[in-house]
Amino acid sequence: MSENVVHLHKNKSTDPDQAPAAALTVVADAPAKPVPLWVRSGHAIRRIAADERTKTAGRLTVRHSMYVVNGGRIMGRRAWDGRTAARYERMLRAAEAAGNYEVAAEWEERGQAYRAARHKRRMDLLEAPVDMARSAVAGVGIGMGGLIGLGVVLAAANKDGSLILTPLMAVVEFLALLITIVQVVWGPLVTLSPLLGLLALWEVGRRAQAAPYWALPDNVRNGEGEPITPSIVIKALRDLGVAPLRNAIKDMGDAGAGMLGPIRIAGCGVEVDVTLPSGVSTDEVQRRRRKLAENLTRHEHEVFISIPPAARTVRLWVADSGALDEPIGPSPLVTDESFTFDYAKRKVPWGQDLRGDAAGLSLYQRHLLITGLSNQGKTAALRALALTAAFDRRVEFRIADLKGAGDWAMFDGLATVLIQGPTDDHVIEATEMVEGLVAEMERRLQAPPGTKFNPLVGIVDEEQVAFMCPIKDEDKRPYGGSKAVSRFFMAVRKINNQGRAVDVLMWQGTQDPTDQNLPKLVREGAHTRASLALGTESQSRMALGDKAVDGGASPHLLRPGLDKGTLVISSDGIEIPQGQSSITVRTHYISTEDATEIAERAKALRDGVTTLRVVERGERRDPLADIASVLGDAKRVLTQDVLNRLSRVSEDAYGGWTFADLTRVLDGTGAEPYKSHGRMVIDRERVSRALTNRGDDGSASVSE
Numbered sequence: 253m254s255e256n257v258v259h260l261h262k263n264k265s266t267d268p269d270q271a272p273a274a275a276l277t278v279v280a281d282a283p284a285k286p287v288p289l290w291v292r293s294g295h296a297i298r299r300i301a302a303d304e305r306t307k308t309a310g311r312l313t314v315r316h317s318m319y320v321v322n323g324g325r326i327m328g329r330r331a332w333d334g335r336t337a338a339r340y341e342r343m344l345r346a347a348e349a350a351g352n353y354e355v356a357a358e359w360e361e362r363g364q365a366y367r368a369a370r371h372k373r374r375m376d377l378l379e380a381p382v383d384m385a386r387s388a389v390a391g392v393g394i395g396m397g398g399l400i401g402l403g404v405v406l407a408a409a410n411k412d413g414s415l416i417l418t419p420l421m422a423v424v425e426f427l428a429l430l431i432t433i434v435q436v437v438w439g440p441l442v443t444l445s446p447l448l449g450l451l452a453l454w455e456v457g458r459r460a461q462a463a464p465y466w467a468l469p470d471n472v473r474n475g476e477g478e479p480i481t482p483s484i485v486i487k488a489l490r491d492l493g494v495a496p497l498r499n500a501i502k503d504m505g506d507a508g509a510g511m512l513g514p515i516r517i518a519g520c521g522v523e524v525d526v527t528l529p530s531g532v533s534t535d536e537v538q539r540r541r542r543k544l545a546e547n548l549t550r551h552e553h554e555v556f557i558s559i560p561p562a563a564r565t566v567r568l569w570v571a572d573s574g575a576l577d578e579p580i581g582p583s584p585l586v587t588d589e590s591f592t593f594d595y596a597k598r599k600v601p602w603g604q605d606l607r608g609d610a611a612g613l614s615l616y617q618r619h620l621l622i623t624g625l626s627n628q629g630k631t632a633a634l635r636a637l638a639l640t641a642a643f644d645r646r647v648e649f650r651i652a653d654l655k656g657a658g659d660w661a662m663f664d665g666l667a668t669v670l671i672q673g674p675t676d677d678h679v680i681e682a683t684e685m686v687e688g689l690v691a692e693m694e695r696r697l698q699a700p701p702g703t704k705f706n707p708l709v710g711i712v713d714e715e716q717v718a719f720m721c722p723i724k725d726e727d728k729r730p731y732g733g734s735k736a737v738s739r740f741f742m743a744v745r746k747i748n749n750q751g752r753a754v755d756v757l758m759w760q761g762t763q764d765p766t767d768q769n770l771p772k773l774v775r776e777g778a779h780t781r782a783s784l785a786l787g788t789e790s791q792s793r794m795a796l797g798d799k800a801v802d803g804g805a806s807p808h809l810l811r812p813g814l815d816k817g818t819l820v821i822s823s824d825g826i827e828i829p830q831g832q833s834s835i836t837v838r839t840h841y842i843s844t845e846d847a848t849e850i851a852e853r854a855k856a857l858r859d860g861v862t863t864l865r866v867v868e869r870g871e872r873r874d875p876l877a878d879i880a881s882v883l884g885d886a887k888r889v890l891t892q893d894v895l896n897r898l899s900r901v902s903e904d905a906y907g908g909w910t911f912a913d914l915t916r917v918l919d920g921t922g923a924e925p926y927k928s929h930g931r932m933v934i935d936r937e938r939v940s941r942a943l944t945n946r947g948d949d950g951s952a953s954v955s956e
């Protein structure tokens with residue numbers, strides 16, 4: 253029978269694809285430990301609380317509730333102000349807190365006048381009920397009399413006596429109607445009035461944005477670029493975290509704006525002077541620049557705090573949001589083909605200050621130091637100065653670029669020395685170049701008084717390479733380092749100390765300063781110190797000096813990468829607003845291509861300069877042998893005479909020698925200078941013994 257049955261469903265057992273599966277044993281997981289309800293609830297609550305929608309709803313609720321609460325507070329205060337002398341008291345305290353005693357006296361007078369007027373009003377009020385009752389009786393009497401009189405006239409005219417009371421009754425009916433209307437409306441009005449009151453308070457609170465900052469709408473909280481108004485400045489100062497300032501502003505209330513001078517447009521931002529209440533020092537505000545900037549909805553670099561001459565006053569400059577990120581225009585060197593320059597009289601059009609005014613730097617008899625982190629525009633800024641000065645054909649340049657990537661290549665044919673490269677050999681050449689400047693400086697210093705010299709500018713870019721150079725010369729004197737025997741260091745110092753008066757100047761460009769790669773004595777020898785973005789405040793102190801940093805200079809707050817070409821400058825060669833210790837300048841960028849073109853124009857002004865690529869080293873000399881030879885037959889010779897005789901032997905090698913050089917060479921030989929009859933001398937016999945003992949191996953030499 254089963255054969256005759258046709259199954260309408262597939263017979264699983266006969267399906268060839270469905271081969272009997274191997275029997276699988278499913279091992280159940282160990283039953284999970286149940287999570288307690290309180291833990292699950294905690295997770296759920298945390299998840300819900302962290303949800304953006306919950307936060308938005310929370311903010312919304314708090315915001316609108318606080319609008320009502322604070323609206324009530326504002327209305328209450330206004331009512332209190334209107335009915336009492338509180339306003340006058342507040343103004344008086346504000347003027348006192350701001351130290352403005354004249355205005356304080358004025359408010360005190362007004363307060364007294366208000367109190368006297370109020371007293372009079374109150375006294376008048378005591379007599380008012382009797383007067384009112386009297387006037388009411390008189391008014392009702394006169395009114396009724398008038399209406400009855402009118403009725404008599406009506407009755408006489410119509411010859412109908414019933415009309416006498418008609419006007420009076422009409423008025424009574426009208427009053428009855430009014431009472432009915434009030435009765436009808438009163439109920440709902442009583443019910444609705446609290447609601448209307450709350451609505452009014454909410455509106456007052458909303459207008460004043462009177463809710464905690466975090467609960468305010470997004471567009472208010474992220475109000476970047478908001479225009480700077482007195483109330484925003486006052487709020488920002490109040491929330492700065494300086495207790496006496498906050499309390500004084502609280503006491504002043506709306507009158508806090510009295511602390512502010514007018515808000516003036518200043519370049520791509522605004523400027524306002526704030527007279528601080530007594531008990532608040534200017535540096536307390538200056539130290540909180542970031543917080544102030546954030547309170548003003550700006551970035552830190554967009555707010556500058558300086559100290560103007562007026563006492564207890566800070567000057568705030570607040571950039572228009574994002575304005576400092578806009579590039580400034582090209583340099584006049586690029587745009588003006590007929591550009592000319594006078595090193596002594598004119599200023600280099602280097603860039604713009606933050607107010608957008610042209611910033612000019614005088615180079616006249618000033619050593620210069622520019623530092624900054626790598627790749628921030630140091631070479632470009634230094635080169636812009638040199639390119640400008642090149643338009644005065646009197647200026648001679650000797651340049652050592654210890655990077656040697658071609659940034660200074662356009663000075664070939666413009667500079668008399670151009671060393672380009674980062675190796676130890678380049679450092680040796682750079683050192684000899686600076687020593688050449690020292691020799692020239694000393695020559696000039698010995699010239700007759702009043703002799704005029706052309707400016708001679710020695711530029712060392714990437715100077716840190718020289719200071720960090722480990723190699724020593726034949727006399728075992730290191731080229732790098734900052735010891736008294738370090739050649740580069742000593743040469744730079746000599747120029748820093750004495751070069752200015754004879755127009756032999758050092759311009760140094762160095763990177764990422766440390767005490768090792770920019771020794772203190774060298775950095776402090778520069779008259780103009782400028783810095784691009786730096787990493788730390790201690791670097792800013794190295795770059796610009798403590799005085800400038802204490803006065804607010806803060807290149808460490810510039811943004812590496814974003815503020816390329818922006819320099820904080822401390823110099824008497826640039827106009828710095830009174831009371832400030834430094835000025836921030838955004839320099840015009842002159843690209844290498846433009847620089848090459850500008851250099852060609854500058855070359856055209858000159859007769860043709862031959863550029864040396866290495867400093868020529870002359871014949872080698874042996875100082876010990878030379879000293880021995882100049883001592884002659886005398887038993888002892890004064891050190892000063894030895895120096896004079898040596899310089900006659902070779903002006904180039906020994907012309908710049910001092911007593912220290914003599915001591916250095918003789919040190920450890922047994923023939924060191926010593927005192928005889930109160931004067932320093934050198935003993936001939938000892939020197940010749942030292943020469944004999946030395947043999948051939950230790951011969952020191954000096955280049956001529």
Ligand SMILES: Nc1ncnc2c1ncn2[C@@H]1O[C@H](COP(=O)(O)OP(=O)(O)OP(=O)(O)O)[C@@H](O)[C@H]1O
Pocket residue numbers: 624625626627628629630631632633763816817818838839840841842
């Ligand atoms: N004034 C400026 N304005 C805008 N950008 C600039 C300015 N000066 C330089 N830059 C940019 O910064 C880059 C680096 O400039 P530069 O080579 O002068 O820096 P540097 O600090 O000397 O670098 P290094 O670390 O190699 O010494 C330039 O290629 C240019 O793009």
